[in-house]
Structures are given as C-alpha cells and as structure tokens.
Amino acid sequence: MSTLTKQNHIGRKISRIRELRDMKQEALAQAMGTNQQAISAIENSEIVDDEKLVEVEKALGVSVEAINNFSDEAAINYFNILYDHSNNGSQGAFANNCTFNLLDKLMEVVDENKKLYER
Template sequence: MSTLTKPNHIGRKISRIRELRDMKQEALAQALGTNQQAISAMENSETIDDEKLVEVAKALGVTVEAIKNFSDEAAINYFNTFNDTKASQVNFGNSNNCTFNPLDKLMETVEENKKLYERLLQSEKDKIEYLEKLLKEK
C-alpha cells in the first residue's frame, strides 16, 4: 500500500499548509472557533465544504486556490525560488523580500560590539589609573 497522499486530499493539504505556517491545531481551532479534535477530523477528511474551506483559508492567511492547488513539490519550489515569478504565484499570504543583506547587518553588530568592548576596556583602564593614583597619595 502506498504511503503517498492522494493529490486531491484537501484535509492533508490544510495540514501541510498549517505546518508550514508553524501553526498548531489548537491555534487553528481557536481561529475557527472550534476545538482541536474538530481540526484533526477535518485534516483527515478528503473533502471539505466550500464555506468551511473559505474560513480555513482566511485563518491560515492563504487563498482557497492556494489550498486546492497546494502540493509539497510546489512548496519546495516556492521556497527554493523566492525571486521566480512563477513560484511567487503560489500565495502563502506573505512576501519574503529581504531588503537588506543579513551579513552586512551581522558585521554592523560585530563592529558595534567591538566599539562597546573598547569603551569598556578604556573605562577599566581609567578606573585602574584612578585607583593607582589614590594609592600613591597615601
């Protein structure tokens, strides 16, 4: 028996999108005004009525079409090709366009830490100098 999910299993698609959104069943249940057991049952259902699907899509922050057309392969392609316009047609409700270079930000932080360390070191040197001065006066 194959362990692969049927391509039109809406419940499994909802489950995968929820997992990709890092959302627990309890959180989705709360957003839908139901309980975790109902979400579990829904995710095990092969079909879901359209009205419920609209509510689920809204709670997950995606479109109904994104749920219906979801596939693990498309999700992997989406995350591997952020700048590809074809992949960005799969709407997961957020735009992941980075407007800065993370390595530049990291290096800025390193430089700030270096300056703070130098100030702390100078402060300690000043303190030692002051204490030595006090000792010589006695």
C-alpha cells in the same frame, strides 16, 4: 499500495499550510470558532465541503484556490528560489546587508573597555 500522499487530499493540504504558518490545531480551531477535534477531523478528510473550506480560508489567511493547488514540492521550490537569490548577491529573503566590518566594531568595543578599565 503507494506510500505517497494523494495529491487531492484537501485535509492534508490544510494541515501542511497550518504547519507552515506555525499554527497548532487548537489555534486554528479557536480562529474558526470550533474545537481541536473538529480540526483533526477536517485534516483527516480527503474531501472538505465548501462551507468548511471557506472557514479554513479565512482562519489561515489563504484562498481556497491556494489550498486546492498547494503542494509540498511547490513550497520547497519557493523557499529554494528565495535562498538562491540571496546567494547570488541579489536582495533575497536571507541577504546579509551589513554596512560595517564586524571585526572592526569588536575591536572598537575592546579598546573602549580598556579605556574604561584604566580610568
């Protein structure tokens, strides 16, 4: 028996998307107008009916197609691409765009503090 998750387990995909959006089951339940136990049942279900899937779509802010096609590997690759772009000097999500030298600014503050202390 394989320990890998099944690729078409819709409930697990919903759970992972919810976690990536930093949302708890209670928050998703509130957005859908239901309770946490119902969300737990949805996330444990391999197949979710279309009506519930549309409700989840609206609450999570992602399309049904995105839920159906979601994979952890694709999400990891997406974030790796963002990180790689930032390391190559392009404008990635984590690019550092400082226009001043931090050490120079620190020394300016130290000098200013000395002047204030001397007064």
